[in-house]
Amino acid sequence: MRLPSDPSALYQELRAAHGPVAPVLLDGDISAWLVLGYRELHQVTADPALFSRDAELWNQWPRIPDDWPLLPVVGRARPPVPHPAGEGRTRRAAMIADALTAVDPARLQGYAERFADALVDGFCARGAADVIREYATLLPVRVLAAVFGFPPEEGPGLAAAVNGDGGTDGGQGLARAVARLLERRRRTPGQDIASRLLASPEGLPGDEIARDLTSLLTAGHQPTADWIGNSLRLMLTEDRFAASLFGGRRSVVEAMNEVLWEDTPTQNVVGRWASRDTLLGGRRVRAGDLLVLSLAAANSDPGIRADRTVPTGGNAAFFSFGHGAHRCPFPAREIAEVIARTAIEVILDRLPDLDLAVPPQSLTRHPSPWLRGLSALPVRFTPTTVVGPEH
Template identity: 40%
Template sequence: MNAQPLNDPGPGAAGGCPFGHGEGPRRLFGPDAATDPVGVYERLRDEHGPVAPVLLEGDVAAWLVLGYRDNRRVLDNPRQFTRDARIWRDWREGHIEEMSPLIPMLGWRPDCVSQDGEPHRRLRGAVTDNLLAAAGRGIRRHATHFANKQIDAFAATGRADLVMDYAEYLPMLVLTRVLGLAEAEGRELAESSAQVLKGGEDAVLHDKRIMEILAELAERKRSEPGSDFTSGLIAHGAGLDEAEIVSHLRLVLIAGHTTTSNLLARVLQLVLTDSARLSGLISGELNITGVIEEVMWDSPPLAVLPGRFATSDLELGGHHIQEGDLLVLGLNAGNRDPEVRPDTGVSVQGNQSHLAFSSGAHECPGQNLGLGIIEVAVDVLLHRLPGLRLAVPAGELSSTASTWESRLDSLPVEFPV
């Protein structure tokens, strides 16, 4: 196995292609994918079945897994589908450019997401232990503080955009407290984190800036430890080295911010476009957990999860997958698979078998932290701003998708003051 870091791909031209079967891979980005990603997934399903050949940014070839059961097979079988990108054939053959916007999402790093087996267990244990400790130190208290602080900034105006004024920054402000960062760094980190998920030519530069800030944090916490995630990671018995510490800080920061902010915006969208849900939450007759479950089925915060790599030649979804091929997991498409969910209008409350948090050994370890932030954020907002309502017709709300996610563009609201 090549141990060379994935952000040092070596010489070679871009544009490797693993298919070689005459299929016509569809680009998983561009105008149609940005405005109607679900439509793209369904067309791919119709054309290719539960697994489809696609091209990612830079015309990088991949297999998009669309079927629910196929997603579970990939996620639950690390021996066949590893997260270790060092076996990615296109990278090993020099087809991935050094500044590819895919590198921040797919590249190998010394973190638990990039490894399987014993290295994964050692590193994930350190992350899980410290996430549990962070939750015990008052995630909901931090979320309440910052939710009120965000609302204070617009409460007297009678109007707000709940994406930019609330959902986009609230999770990051909580995470700065958890990691031991200064609150002032939250906005810069939120913007850089969003750019990493968005992709494009600046993704690598924003990722580098995040790493610089977190390296400075780790250095500071070695000499000035506190009761925060960073200090706990440094002191953990797993004995993480400097690169492992900074890589895990990055992992928690980016994954925690982007998924939680996106999910919070979608939950608020669902609540504010359905008067029955809104009144039920305000009166206490409806539990916010059920609303969150609906959103995780229909609009998971990561629509496409990067990525897995075939460890040998095999068949998946009727296609021949070659060793070293890249697979990306269609979490949104899998949740909508007509074979397991023939009627998307049927209630899914109480059904937690969605793919929103991934599955298997790499299932999101911080999901309870994110859900806690969202529950507090919705509760504080609805009780601070009685009479909250959409300021535009629901049909005017729009979203923009990148390769990995579909984000609500804005959520304009108004309320009496």
């Protein structure tokens, strides 16, 4: 499944040709269903018994080679590696949600402001920057690392590893950093996510906690970075947002909300597997079939949004964080929102005449059907002074 840089027209074509559930081919001509309809996506995500997260059910495993490029997207190794499900998954998800909920909002905001200022200090005197490379792709992982319990000096290295700038050792370096963190927190617990997971009454093995921390860090970073970039792009290219850059915070929140409807960072998600034969959107789905959830297509479904020119305002009925039992945990969403909002507010406060340095139509996106973010966002502004660590 390959998508153009602007997939909205393709979603419309698929919907017109196939309805709310379209047959698609993944890499290697592996068949799957793409769920485009808002109601159908709601149905799938609200029924975990019929549409399971258990990839063991997949009827295509005999055709999947060991080097299939989408194995990381499926999110597991081939059978028979166990995959947590049922009550165990629910308890584990609750444990993670509890650890995230305990994050102090004031401390989170402080980390976000401090690291955002430090990053702006790195380019504010130049009068020009690439907001993606020099800001958006560096900030979320630095803030997440701090609330996870990593020492500040490890933040830049973690950012390089998560962004794939660490070469072939990137993933291994991240794993070693997480292992060191857990060892430190076993000896000296703190008020951080790693310490809370280690102290959980669930008593998970250290390797499982390490995997959870690594997944939380990587899964929380890139969508938040893209949320920052996509929101800034909207505010710098749409007059209704640009006109209010100098006043209030409402425009920032509205832009972020509109991005979740129109330009959501998480476009498509793998996925769900049918536990038995069923009908969905008029399609006969067989037991073991894979359903790819198109969050972006559902958000633009004309059945629920007949006129997409109407501003979304504060409407939060989007699917950008998923839905149902396996949606993004609410505390994780709150953490991402604080980081993204703070990032946007800080750069607009520090560089009030921030403006796009290239024609809007020249901006390009990462070539991915899963995440939607900018490759670069060149900006210009009046050079200003560094505020320093005491700001």
